[in-house]
Amino acid sequence: MIRKEKVKVIPLGGVNEIGKNMTVVEYKNEIIVIDCGMMFPEEEMFGIDIVIPDISYLLKNKNKVKGIVLTHGHEDHIGALPYVLKQLNVPVYGTRLTLGIVETKLKEHGLLSDCTLKVVKHNDVITFNDLSVEFIKNSHSIADSCSLAIHTPLGTILHTGDFKVDYTPIDGVVMDFARLAELGRQGVILLLADSTNVERPGYTMSxxxxxxxxxxxxxxxxxxxxxxxxxxxxxxxxxxxxxxxxxxxxxxxxxxxxxxxxxxxxxxxxxxxxxxxxxxxxxxxxxxxxxxxxxxxxxxxxxxxxxxxxxxxxxxxxxxxxxxxxxxxxxxxxxxxxxxxxxxxxxxxxxxxxxYESLADIHVSGHACQEELKLIHTLVKPKYFMPVHGEYRHLKQHSLLAQKLGMDEDNIFIADIGQVLEITHDGAKINGNVTAGQVLVDGLGVGDVGNIVLRDRKHLSQDGILTVVVTIEKETGKVIAGPDIISRGFVYVRESEDLIEESKKIVKKVLDNCVMNQIKDWATIKSNIKDELKTYLYEKTKRNPMILPIIMEI
Amino acid sequence: MIRKEKVKVIPLGGVNEIGKNMTVVEYKNEIIVIDCGMMFPEEEMFGIDIVIPDISYLLKNKNKVKGIVLTHGHEDHIGALPYVLKQLNVPVYGTRLTLGIVETKLKEHGLLSDCTLKVVKHNDVITFNDLSVEFIKNSHSIADSCSLAIHTPLGTILHTGDFKVDYTPIDGVVMDFARLAELGRQGVILLLADSTNVERPGYTMSxxxxxxxxxxxxxxxxxxxxxxxxxxxxxxxxxxxxxxxxxxxxxxxxxxxxxxxxxxxxxxxxxxxxxxxxxxxxxxxxxxxxxxxxxxxxxxxxxxxxxxxxxxxxxxxxxxxxxxxxxxxxxxxxxxxxxxxxxxxxxxxxxxxxxYESLADIHVSGHACQEELKLIHTLVKPKYFMPVHGEYRHLKQHSLLAQKLGMDEDNIFIADIGQVLEITHDGAKINGNVTAGQVLVDGLGVGDVGNIVLRDRKHLSQDGILTVVVTIEKETGKVIAGPDIISRGFVYVRESEDLIEESKKIVKKVLDNCVMNQIKDWATIKSNIKDELKTYLYEKTKRNPMILPIIMEI
Missing domain, CATH: 3.40.50.10710 (Metallo-hydrolase/oxidoreductase)
Structure with a gap:
């Protein structure tokens, strides 16, 4: 008997980064998506509102996607839903509070009536086709949070979600360690676990x-x-x-x-x-x-x-x-x-x-520290392990922690987003990758701001812009009006009149030279203007504004 | 006998902020400046390289300034020297290493030959006229650091500089607690002390x-x-x-x-x-x-x-x-x-x-924690106290710490930069203020980037710029060329052709309306273009680029 069946686990977000958590579990013609989060833009992402996962892979496999299952209601787990559901309208499963928060969010985006939200309770098992998802009570800094067991024909995958161990939780219901232990005894093929606090020794306080x-x-x-x-x-x-x-x-x-x-x-x-x-x-x-x-x-x-x-x-x-x-x-x-x-x-x-925090104990984290992670690893005893929810440094430390508990490094997979972990009866390996990345949301634009726009924004933010406008006669190249120079964010013009006047002279000279040498190609003329001005301005100010030459022909 | 004499102490930097430390001590016609530091720009200060203190007050009193005395060679205590010495060439006093570092810095700025650097040793007392400055060994995260005693006819002012208590320092010479105690016994009128770590209980490790x-x-x-x-x-x-x-x-x-x-x-x-x-x-x-x-x-x-x-x-x-x-x-x-x-x-x-730090003890701070601060307060027993080197939260906590040690709140002065603490035989009070502030250095420009330029840079960084250029006939207002629209940092144009085309139509319409209504005032025409485009673009994109209309007349 050749046992060819396989389960694929593909993080589309949440590894090598903090936020926009999203993990794909795929078996044959069935895809379950765990979480659908956003993240806040990095410092260099000027003007960007939020960042969401690239879901090209899901869109390409639209027919396979059976649903999105949510671990809890934090933005880094649900924040991308309004954008994703617009392109991929599948049922969303979560506990009552989680979906309550999702509802408010979808209402704001005017999407609520089009979406299917399915409330589950802890211990519920939602069966799709070959895959089923079990919602397991855990503790976190939001109520009604879950760990998830994805039961597959090749065995159970356990995703901790965000969690901490809290023996005295406010809602009185302790994380379901018994069920985790039971699953561990039955055999878990893969553990995906929260790495946020893996650098902290000891325990998170209740x-x-x-x-x-x-x-x-x-x-x-x-x-x-x-x-x-x-x-x-x-x-x-x-x-x-x-x-x-x-x-x-x-x-x-x-x-x-x-x-x-x-x-x-x-x-x-x-x-x-x-x-x-x-x-x-x-x-x-x-x-x-x-x-x-x-x-x-x-x-x-x-x-x-x-x-x-x-x-x-x-x-x-x-x-x-x-x-x-x-x-x-x-x-x-x-x-x-x-x-x-x-x-x-x-x-x-x-x-x-x-x-505030440096003065008193008025906050505790919602994430497990080292000793709590050790408890979960020990209960679940997975065959394979993929650390999630962390930058590389956290995933690496989590891998070291698992190794200290006796796990073989070969059975641990630090994946990047888009990488495919393929599990078969014979083993597990990273096997290729799918499209994954960051989609930037800016106002109404989803994904329309790319590297060029961001690079320009960064440049503009550093030294501003200097616009050079000139009207020339088409036939002769003779200057009819201008050059005018308008700057923004570069220097305060009233105090720098000489600089602007001298800049105009330089532009005039470049244009005259072009006429003299019969250069009529606009790109060349513009690039000459840029080069000359750039050199002059840098020498005078040690600044590098964006220079934007505009030539109008009549 | 009316005892009218007074000492003024004026922080020009280093209070209500971290960095650009500079404190003025003034008695009659004599001014001593303690430290001359820079700070790094805040996040919103786009394109700014460094920030230095506003020294208008010193320039106004140029003849009084006898010298700059340095506590140690960190940038936040010496970094403004190249800019300040250009305007105010006074002798600079510091220990050997401190001045060694200053030398390198002045050399880079081509200033070394014009400046007077005077090397002092620990225990040295430099006497000016009525004021003298004593350099006292302390411990900090740089070698050769000092606390300073400024001896005035009204008594001694003790400035701790940046310091920590280290009983086992690497250079083998412990901070001169004995001298501090002696000064304390003789009577210190004012203590200025480092507040950086005041929120941390206990001791900084050696x-x-x-x-x-x-x-x-x-x-x-x-x-x-x-x-x-x-x-x-x-x-x-x-x-x-x-x-x-x-x-x-x-x-x-x-x-x-x-x-x-x-x-x-x-x-x-x-x-x-x-x-x-x-x-x-x-x-x-x-x-x-x-x-x-x-x-x-x-x-x-x-x-x-x-x-x-x-x-x-x-x-x-x-x-x-x-x-x-x-x-x-x-x-x-x-x-x-x-x-x-x-x-x-x-x-x-x-x-x-x-x-790295969350994993091992591979760093200690250079600043005193609460118990170390208590030691210094107890040794020095000052009459008045001004916490320095910290944001308001730190100065406030340092004030509370001093009160816990028995000091009267009325004798503690949390000053802002530029505020004048006036000490007489009868008492001490904040009495007025002098010009003080932040001078922004951007490339070769010192102080030429102000709020307008920064506001523009911020605006540009968020949504970019859209330049509208049009050439019109002076007499008739008829459009001869354009409108052309060039954007940077707004949208990636190839994907937004429709938006740009529609924008051109809107500009054309505004211009036609102006001709029709005989509006020839450029300011009005430009502002109409801005308003119409702004509304349209926000509706379409929920973004607010800077809009820069340029009209050329021929």
């Missing part, structure tokens, strides 16, 4: 420890309390609500994303909010300071967020006052340190007291 | 602990060792040299700044380099891997640095190979995390092993 800090701070505070946190961290919000209850404070909410999520989560029963606890942000001044908690967005210092606006007196409803206590219940995501620091400085200047 | 880690790693490693660190950290470099000696490896250097500093430091005797230890980077392949250490720049992942070039095979002399061990002996400065992470990923991909 979400509950943050609640204890809240209780302590609430107990000691006489002024208003303002807590900024990630909108999606329902458990964190629940703990703020609990502390408010205990210390008899009313709760107001400010910030669109947190208002949305609190509404979704409380409608679906994921938040226990006692009657009369919540008040409108308009009414906060009707209560004494020690009776108020405001939950708000802006824990990353995002310049347009509610907290950032409060810090510079641009918030319509909340004016920071001496005696306010602001708790920033989050860690800065790399790249955001300066934003958040600016907000902290402003809040202090306004007389608020600010509690 | 530099020597890093040496122990090096020894351990060198002992265990069989391949080549490449260590990236800050060029100016002479003690760190000494420890690498010591480890190389012990484990019989040759040392090669790569990276201009580190080559410069090693040369200066070894010429001046600050580095003990045994004969025959150093080899040229050209010769590294003449030795077996286990005989080689390369010390290099790029510990912050700077894209043009030696280590970054090695990581992408663009270094001419060093090709990373499997088995290399790369030690990144530094902490990412906020904002640099992504650069350094990119380098780490690339090095791992090339098969090197990489040791």
């Amino acid at each position: 979400e509950r420890t943050v609640g204890e800090t809240f209780q302590k701070i609430f107990n000691e505070t006489r002024g208003r309390i303002i807590v900024a946190t990630f909108a999606s961290n329902i458990h964190r919000i629940q703990q703020i609500i609990d502390a408010a209850m205990k210390y008899k404070r009313k709760v107001a909410i400010s910030g669109r994303s947190i208002e949305n999520i609190v509404e979704v989560a409380s409608n679906l029963g994921y938040l226990r909010i006692p009657e009369d606890l919540f008040i409108s942000i308009d009414d906060i001044n009707k209560y004494p300071d020690h009776k108020i908690v405001i939950i708000t967005t802006g824990s990353q210092g995002e310049p347009m967020s509610a907290l950032a606006r409060m810090s510079v007196s641009e918030h319509k409803k909340v004016e920071i006052q001496r005696g306010d206590l602001v708790i920033i219940s989050a860690t800065p995501i790399p790249g955001n340190e300066k934003f958040i620091s600016r907000v902290i400085n402003q809040l202090f200047k306004k007389g608020a007291n600010v509690v | 530099e020597r602990t890093v040496g122990e880690t090096f020894q351990k790693i060198f002992n265990e490693t069989r391949g080549r060792i490449i260590v990236a660190t800050f060029a100016s950290n002479i003690h760190r470099i000494q420890q690498i040299i010591d480890a190389a000696m012990k484990y019989k490896r040759k040392v090669a250097i790569s990276g201009r700044s580190i080559e410069n500093i090693v040369e200066v430091a070894s010429n001046l005797g600050y580095l003990r380099i045994p004969e025959d230890l150093f080899i040229s980077i050209d010769d590294i392949n003449k030795y077996p891997d286990h005989k080689i250490v390369i010390i290099t720049t790029g510990s912050q992942g700077e894209p043009m640095s030696a280590l970054a070039r090695m990581s992408v095979s663009e270094h001419k002399k060093v090709e990373i190979q499997r088995g290399d061990l790369v030690i990144i002996s530094a902490t990412p400065i906020p904002g640099n995390e992504k650069f350094i992470s990119r380098v780490i990923n690339q090095l791992f991909k090339k098969g090197a092993n990489v040791v």
